[in-house]
Amino acid sequence: MHEVDLLVIGGGINGAGIARDASGRGLKVLLCEQHDLAAHTSSASSKLIHGGLRYLEQGEFGLVRKALGEREVVRRQAPFLVRPLCFVLPWQPHLRPRWMLRLGLWLYDHLGRRSPAFPASRAVDLHAVPLGVLLSPQLQHAFSYADAQVDDARLVILNALDAAQRGARILTGTRCVDLQRGHGRWHA
Incomplete structure (x- = not known):
């Protein structure tokens, strides 16, 4: 016992x-x-160790901040197991305005402590990058953002x-x- x-x-x-x-x-x-x-x-x-990007749309800013903070804690404690991973999010006009996605990703970048390990989100012209040829020609714009893989x-x-x-x-x-x-x- x-x-x-x-x-x-x-x-x-x-x-x-x-x-x-x-x-x-x-x-x-x-x-x-x-x-x-x-x-x-x-x-x-x-x-993935992610910051909960999808929760921004629901106004769960505290949850996103906490998840991003936890992601950073894991990255600091085990940098040999965690690596940044960039995602590309294509934009389509029928889903939501481009400004809204950009604003959401800006919030995502700034709700947690910014770490140089994770590049800031940015707009991507799909016709100007090699990735664009792999996607449907109708897709012209996208955004990239970083999360982490472990x-x-x-x-x-x-x-x-x-x-x-x-x-x-x-x-x-x-x-x-x-x-x-x-x-x-x-x-x-």
């Missing part, structure tokens, strides 16, 4: 990150994962290793099958 302050069930990026943060704050942490670390969703993700399975492992170095117990091949509350405590 182990007494801990926090039981984390699941060894994906969220579980490993929570275990790392909590153990770094001095809590006694136990993480259990029924398979291996990063064995499921974390290893099948898009590999080796997410390695990021999970690094978080779990750091949590363990901070005192957390990391148990793989260990499934939590029952939780019961009794005498002011949870029993797993």
Whole structure:
């Protein structure tokens, strides 16, 4: 029997990150994962660390700011795993005005702390760049912006290793099958 302050069930990026943060704050942490670390969703993700560009349209500026901040934290803590990745967003007149996209990308650039690792968004004339020949000739204008790509399975492992170095117990091949509350405590 182990007494801990926090039981984390699941060894994906969220579980490993929570275990790392909590153990770094001095809590006694136990993480259990029924398979291996990063064995499921974390290893099948898009590999993107993004700032939530799509949330701007819904006015979720705080969420975008937070996501961009988290992206920067991960980039600073694991620069060897994170690399900027540029995206090109073609513009079509029937979707929304060009000025609106430009304004949204400007906000995206400025809601988080600007890092030189991520180039600022910019307008792109698709007829003037090699990329344009690969796209439909009707597409003339686009915008480029940067997000980040990460080796997410390695990021999970690094978080779990750091949590363990901070005192957390990391148990793989260990499934939590029952939780019961009794005498002011949870029993797993």
